[in-house]
Amino acid sequence: MSDLQGRLKSLGFRVAWRTQRVLPEKLVWAVCRYAADRAARKRGPGTEQLRRNLARVVPAAGEVELDDLVREGLRSYARYWMEVFRMPLIGLDGMHRKVDPHVYGRENLDAALAKGNGAIVALTHSGNWEVLGGWVAAHTGHLATVAERLQPESLYRRFTKFRESLGMEVVPHIGGDQSAATVMAQCLRDNKSIALLGDRDLTSSGIPVTFFGERTRMPAGPAYLAARTGAALIPLGLWNTEDGWAMRFHPPIKVDNTKAIGAATQALADVFAADIAAHPTDWHMLQKLWVADLPEEEQAALAAKDAVRGRKSG
Incomplete structure (x- = not known):
């Protein structure tokens, strides 16, 4: 990204x-x-990738239903950005009023912290994850998360x-005083909560998994930190309601050791x-996710x- 592009991007967010x-x-x-409907009609690269992704999530969908899913998915993504920009107007009290009646499984989070080893909330790019962060921070007294170091730096500082x-508590994924993994591990040892996105890591460090019947890779971080610290690994579902948000804290996944x-x-x-699958249009995955979509x-x-x-593990 050029300096001019970076300045224009930062200006656009500020406006x-x-x-x-x-x-x-x-x-x-x-x-x-x-804007969402126009993007759906234009069928640019991001829209087409969303269509391919949703076709895996809803394999029985025909072309017309996929059109509807993509349009609603883009509207959900546009809603996320609208809510981000209007969050100062909504306020913390307004946010909690809209989400509190729709928080399910909070006892799983409470029970994890009662054991004293911290809680790792692992989530997907769904709904409004800023709301998740605000709710957990208020409910437990603390939430740390890792943020991509956006460019330009002024944009990163604004989001932070x-x-x-x-x-x-926002920890940069690179460029901090300590590594993000070190900071997250210390939070867990202090019996605090952290939140990590866990649905995409198409790098050599990602863990191979089967997802909707196809091969992909997901971050090792959530399970690795659980294994190293003894913290509970709690999957989280996040979706939109008509005039607010909902979330579900699932029972923790057992991770006895690094194996x-x-x-x-x-x-x-x-x-x-x-x-x-229960809320496909609230999953904002406009990027390549499955290995089959990557270049050969x-x-x-x-x-x-x-x-x-595989040879090393064997």
Whole structure:
């Protein structure tokens, strides 16, 4: 990204944060809905990838139903950004009023913290994960999360300030005083909660899993931290309601030691799949997720990595 592109991107976010606070919500939603529907009609790369992803989630869907799913998925994604920019106007009290009646399984989170080893909340790119962060921070007294170091730096600082205003501790995935993994592990040893996205890692360090019947890779971090610290690994489902949000804290996944990381990550993928299938249009995955969608040379490199890993484990 050039300096000019970075400045324009940062300016665009700054304008959106300011204007959406003063414009009527119905007007803002009408604009967001129009933009989502236009993107659905144009069928750009992100939209087409969302279509391929949703075709795996809802394999029985015909072309017309897939059109509807994609359009509703893009509207859900547009709604997420509208809510982010309007969150200062909604306020923490307003956010809690909308989500509190729809929080299920909170006893799983409470029980994990009662044991004294911390809780790892693993989630997907679904619904409004900022709401999850704000709710857990208020409910447990603390939530730490890892954030991508967005460019330009001014945009990263703006998002960090926004998430901190919701009560979260934000740790950069690179460039911090300590590694993100070190900070997260210390939070867990201090019996605190952390939240980690767990539905995409198409790198050589990702854990191979089967997801909706196809091969993909998911981050090792959630299960690894659970194995190293004894913290509970709690899958989370997150989706939108008509005028708010809902979340479900599932029972923890057992991770006895580092040898169980692969099995635990597959178990996490299975829970994720059930939640996404129940609310497919609230899953904002506009990127390549399955290995089959990658270029052939990348598929071959990952297959070779998996072969080496298999020989070592055997």
